[in-house]
Every structure is written in structure tokens, then in C-alpha cells.
Amino acid sequence: MFDPGKPDDRPPARASQPVRAPAPARVGAADVAAYGRKLGSTARRFASVALRLMLEGLELGRRFVFSLSGQLFIATAIFVAIVEVIILVPRMAIEQESWLNDRVVRAEIASQALDTAQTKTVTQVMSAQLRKSAGVQYLAIINGGVPTYRLWDYATTVPDEVTDLRRAHKNIGRDLVYLWAPWRTLLEPSQRLIHVEAQPHIRRDDLIEIVVPAKPLRDHLKASLSNMVRTSLGISLAAGILVFAGLSFLVVRPIRRMTDAISSFKANPESGSGTQHVSGRADEIGQIERELVSMQEEVRNALRSRARLAALGQAVSKINHDLRNMLTSAQMASDRIAAASGDPGVAKALPRLERALDRALSLATNVLTYGKSDERPPSIQIVRLKDAAEAAAEDSGLCLPGSAGEGVRFSLKAPRGFFLEADPEQLHRLLVNLMRNARQAIELQPNRRTLGRVTITAIKTADDVILIVSDNGPGIPEKVRERLFQPFSASNTPGGTGLGLAIGRELAQLHGGDVRLANTGAEGTAFEVRLPLKGRG
Numbered sequence: 001m002f003d004p005g006k007p008d009d010r011p012p013a014r015a016s017q018p019v020r021a022p023a024p025a026r027v028g029a030a031d032v033a034a035y036g037r038k039l040g041s042t043a044r045r046f047a048s049v050a051l052r053l054m055l056e057g058l059e060l061g062r063r064f065v066f067s068l069s070g071q072l073f074i075a076t077a078i079f080v081a082i083v084e085v086i087i088l089v090p091r092m093a094i095e096q097e098s099w100l101n102d103r104v105v106r107a108e109i110a111s112q113a114l115d116t117a118q119t120k121t122v123t124q125v126m127s128a129q130l131r132k133s134a135g136v137q138y139l140a141i142i143n144g145g146v147p148t149y150r151l152w153d154y155a156t157t158v159p160d161e162v163t164d165l166r167r168a169h170k171n172i173g174r175d176l177v178y179l180w181a182p183w184r185t186l187l188e189p190s191q192r193l194i195h196v197e198a199q200p201h202i203r204r205d206d207l208i209e210i211v212v213p214a215k216p217l218r219d220h221l222k223a224s225l226s227n228m229v230r231t232s233l234g235i236s237l238a239a240g241i242l243v244f245a246g247l248s249f250l251v252v253r254p255i256r257r258m259t260d261a262i263s264s265f266k267a268n269p270e271s272g273s274g275t276q277h278v279s280g281r282a283d284e285i286g287q288i289e290r291e292l293v294s295m296q297e298e299v300r301n302a303l304r305s306r307a308r309l310a311a312l313g314q315a316v317s318k319i320n321h322d323l324r325n326m327l328t329s330a331q332m333a334s335d336r337i338a339a340a341s342g343d344p345g346v347a348k349a350l351p352r353l354e355r356a357l358d359r360a361l362s363l364a365t366n367v368l369t370y371g372k373s374d375e376r377p378p379s380i381q382i383v384r385l386k387d388a389a390e391a392a393a394e395d396s397g398l399c400l401p402g403s404a405g406e407g408v409r410f411s412l413k414a415p416r417g418f419f420l421e422a423d424p425e426q427l428h429r430l431l432v433n434l435m436r437n438a439r440q441a442i443e444l445q446p447n448r449r450t451l452g453r454v455t456i457t458a459i460k461t462a463d464d465v466i467l468i469v470s471d472n473g474p475g476i477p478e479k480v481r482e483r484l485f486q487p488f489s490a491s492n493t494p495g496g497t498g499l500g501l502a503i504g505r506e507l508a509q510l511h512g513g514d515v516r517l518a519n520t521g522a523e524g525t526a527f528e529v530r531l532p533l534k535g536r537g
Contacts, residue, residue: 378423
């Protein structure tokens with residue numbers, strides 16, 4: 001027997017209820033403000049970085065555009081684009097002419113169907129099919145000026161304007177029309193009809209006429225133009241890159257190296273770090289490199305000379321006081337000797353000693369002045385050339401006419417009573433420098449058998465006095481001639497300073513004249529001193 005058991009004392013189960021998610025935490029106004037501040041700060045940093053990168057990019061672009069590389073790149077792109085346009089225009093004209101010739105050939109083939117017809121005619125349906133296969137709306141074969149065959153639609157109106165493919169391009173007008181034809185097809189409405197006349201290719205008739213719609217030709221030209229542009233852009237890009245790379249390698253990079261070398265040389269000209277590297281090229285770039293190296297070396301030599309002149313000035317400034325005191329003492333001693341001695345020989349030699357001491361005092365003072373490149377202005381006087389020349393020759397160690405000795409002889413070739421206007425002291429120094437150099441060159445000439453001679457030839461023109469100081473020495477070497485009048489660089493004599501010719505030219509230029517090398521060679525050397533006349537008229 002079934003026992004249902006005791007009733008369940010538990011309460012009945014409730015229907016299941018959905019589980020509620022915990023309520024989200026409330027976001028306060030402070031949190032929203034903090035998030036806003038962080039977001040604003042991040043946005044500002046991003047905007048600042050973006051702006052800086054944009055400005056840097058614009059600056060780099062500006063520098064590139066205005067640099068030689070940028071201008072070369074732009075010029076290359078423009079030139080290549082111009083060449084492509086020059087190529088593209090006739091190619092489009094050739095493309096249109098080829099398309100029209102193709103329609104002529106197809107129309108000529110379609111006309112062969114008329115030859116098979118007994119009555120040389122076809123039905124309207126066959127005519128439409130033939131014209132459709134040829135892609136024309138009108139077809140006529142003309143023999144002897146009379147139409148032999150015709151295929152046309154009565155709704156088609158043959159245009160009066162004719163495109164004649166038989167005409168050769170014999171003048172500029174026809175050439176321009178030929179080149180403009182495809183662009184006219186692209187620009188004008190597609191409903192336009194084109195009337196074409198051409199020479200038959202297969203038949204032996206005089207002429208074939210066709211009328212074709214412009215729309216298929218226009219579509220063909222658009223497709224061809226698109227292909228040409230893509231191809232041209234590829235070729236232009238490749239050619240531009242190659243041309244730009246070649247010019248950059250051959251022109252821009254050497255110029256950039258020279259620019260860097262010049263900048264480095266400007267920063268420290270006495271250092272060898274800024275010396276331009278010579279590539280050995282035989283073109284204009286190589287010549288510029290060689291000239292730049294030569295110029296840098298000349299500037300360095302000039303700076304070394306200036307430094308030596310500055311050192312000379314400092315040294316002379318230190319010893320000048322003591323030297324003047326010693327020379328003054330020597331002058332005083334010579335005066336006492338002249339007063340105490342009654343020897344005629346001493347009396348005759350003392351004037352020379354006094355002149356030498358006076359010039360030594362003047363020279364000691366003027367050396368510092370020369371080191372400062374500030375020679376005093378000349379004091380112009382009337383000078384008797386014979387006296388000045390003999391005094392200078394005597395101080396140069398030359399043997400005067402009538403004197404005993406086997407040294408280098410001096411001679412003067414000038415009219416009797418020859419006078420000139422000059423500073424006596426500066427003229428003396430100028431002549432002494434020239435004649436001393438000549439004497440030393442003669443005396444140092446090995447195995448010399450003839451007697452050495454130095455000659456001054458005086459000539460007076462309407463404007464100048466010309467003194468030619470010549471010798472029969474060995475001549476000036478080629479390497480010395482290039483820097484003949486540069487201080488410290490032209491001396492070819494052991495113990496020489498290289499200042500003689502530089503001082504002589506400076507003294508002549510102070511008078512408004514100049515000194516130049518007239519000639520030199522195995523027969524001797526001649527210098528021309530030109531001094532202007534001051535009191536003409």
C-alpha cells in the first residue's frame with residue numbers, strides 16, 4: 001500500500017528572482033575634474049609635440065627647397081615633366097591617327113563584300129552590319145572622282161570638315177592642327193562625327209571616305225592617355241631619381257665638401273684641418289678644388305707672414321730703446337773723434353760713418369713702423385741722382401767708378417745734372433735694397449768668370465722718372481718670381497729676410513709709383529722703378 005509520507009514542514013519554494021548586480025559607485029565632480037585635467041594635459045602635450053614636429057618638418061622642407069640639392073631636385077622634376085609633355089603631345093596625335101587608319105582598313109575590308117554581290121549592292125540590313133563591323137556610319141569608295149561603292153545610313157549627315165590622312169605635314173600650321181586634333185576630340189562633345197579621307201591600303205581606288213563617331217575614339221584616347229601618363233610618371237620618376245642622384249654625386253656632394261672645407265678654414269685658417277681635398281677631376285669642379293687649395297695655402301702663408309711681422313714688431317719694440325741709445329753713443333763718439341783727430345783719412349771717413357749711424361737710427365725706428373704696416377709719408381725734395389745713386393751703391397757694397405777693388409762694379413747711365421723729386425731717405429733705402437740684392441746674387445753665382453756689374457739707367461718721360469736697376473747676374477728662379485714682392489717669401493740668398501723687394505715696392509708706392517720686374521734670365525735681371533713727376537708745368 002502506498003504511503004504518501006508526512007507532509008513537508010518546509011515553506012513552499014518561491015519563484016526564482018533575478019540576481020541584481022551591485023550598484024556602481026558614484027563618480028564625483030572631483031573625479032570628473034581630475035580626468036578632464038589629465039585629458040587636457042595629454043592633449044596639450046600631443047598638440048605641442050605635433051606642432052614641434054610640423055615646424056621642424058616645415059623648416060627642413062624650407063632648407064631643402066632653398067638648398068642646392070632642393071633646387072636641383074625641383075629643376076630636374078620640371079625639366080623631366082617638360083620633356084614628358086613634349087613626348088606626350090605627338091604620341092597622342094599618333095594614337096588618334098593610328099585609330100583612324102585602323103577604321104579605314106576595317107571599312108576597306110567591309111567594302112569587299114560589295115564586290116561579291118552581283119548587283120554591287122546590298123540590303124539595308126547587310127549595310128548596317130557591314131558598317132557596324134567596320135565601326136563607321138558612312139563608307140564611300142571613290143574612283144576617278146566618282147563614288148564606286150557607298151554604305152550609309154540615311155539618318156547620318158556627313159560633316160563638311162574633313163580630316164585628310166593623305167596630307168603630309170609640310171608646314172607648321174598643319175603640324176599644329178595635327179597635334180591639336182586628339183585634344184580637340186577629348187574636349188568637344190562625344191556626339192561629334194569625324195569625316196575622314198584616306199588613301200586605300202588594299203584597293204587600288206583613288207580615295208576612301210568614312211564617317212566615324214567621336215565617342216569610341218574619345219574613349220580610346222582617354223585610355224591611351226591614362227596608360228601614357230602612368231608610364232610617363234614611372235619613367236619620369238626613375239629618370240628624375242637617376243639624374244638627381246648623378247648630379248648630386250657629381251656636383252652637389254663636391255660643392256658641399258668645398259663648403260664645409262671653407263667653413264672649417266674660416267673657423268681656423270691656420271690649421272690644416274680645413275684644407276680642401278683634391279679629387280683629381282679634370283673638369284671645372286676639379287679646377288675649383290685646386291684653386292681653393294692654392295688660395296688656402298696663400299692665405300696661410302699671408303697669415304704666417306703677418307704673424308712674423310707682428311713678432312718682428314714686438315721684438316723691435318723691445319730692443320728699439322737700447323739700440324737707439326747705443327747708436328746715439330756711437331754718434332757722440334764719432335763727433336769726439338772728428339774733433340780730436342787731425343788725420344785727413346779719418347776726417348774723410350767720418351762723414352760716411354755719421355751718415356751710416358743716422359740711417360741706422362732711422363731704420364731702427366722705421367722697422368717697427370713697417371711691422372705695423374704704417375710707413376711714414378715721403379718728404380719730397382729735389383734730389384741729384386748721381387749723389388743719391390753713388391751713396392746707395394757705396395752702402396750696398398758696390399765699387400764706385402775710379403775706385404780700387406775687384407768687387408761688383410757700379411755704373412750710372414743718366415744725363416749730366418739729372419734731378420728727380422723724391423724723399424731722399426726713402427729713395428736711398430729703395431736703391432740700396434735693389435742693388436744689394438743684385439750684388440749678393442752675383443757674388444753667390446758659382447764659377448763666375450766675368451766681372452759683376454750693377455747699372456742704374458735713368459729716363460725721364462713727360463709724366464714719370466724711370467730708374468732701371470739692372471745687373472749681369474744669374475737671373476731669378478721661376479719659383480721665386482711668383483712671390484717676388486711678398487715679405488719673407490722671395491729671398492733666395494742665405495741669411496736674407498725677403499723684405500728688400502717688399503720694402504722697395506712699398507716705398508715706391510708711397511711716392512705714387514711702383515717697382516716691377518722688367519726682365520730676368522741668364523743674361524741678368526732688371527727692375528724698373530717708376531716715380532711720378534711732382535712739379536710738372
